[in-house]
Amino acid sequence: AQTVTQSQPEMSVQEAETVTLSCTYDTSESDYYLFWYKQPPSRQMILVIRQEAYKQQNATENRFSVNFQKAAKSFSLKISDSQLGDAAMYFCVIWDNNNDMRFGAGTRLTVKP
């Protein structure tokens, strides 16, 4: 079975600075997708970024980027120029071809003005 570990229950960052959220996972599959989802206080889950395991290039979406290390099974999220609206719970997610989607326990990010 796949597992996802987020070792940082809480993180904080100063507005305009950079923060990295950690995620490690375990899977026996060679083909899978990784996602970071954001859940603000409104509780609506929002897709932040996705990474295909077969791609070596790290995904980037504006201020959000990932460091995908397939051999180490690591998938960290970097948020640059942090904004107050980035405050949320962030979930690391792995999804394979067997419809097995696993979530980490989440990291609560606080952004200080």
Added chain:
Amino acid sequence: DVKVTQSSRYLVKRTGEKVFLECVQDMDHENMFWYRQDPGLGLRLIYFSYDVKMKEKGDIPEGYSVSREKKERFSLILESASTNQTSMYLCASRPGTGSGNTIYFGEGSWLTVV
């Protein structure tokens, strides 16, 4: 715009009551899911459905059942609610086959069982 709608945002039910949580998506997605979210545990899959009238158990199906009579609607049923089912329930959907398809979530239903 993509829309997954959960009919009830906040519910309070008594122990032993039968509870229905409804979810509707307007994107013609084949796959629909029910998750439970608890602090420190992330999201855990209760049931999912990949077609009308089809269902598969997730990680924590005990105490729950589901119904999918129409493609757009996926209902979660608590036959006899218990206090340990107090939680946030999230419905989600995604299109067809292929693990890379984005999954879309509803806004969640807070259920308190007293």
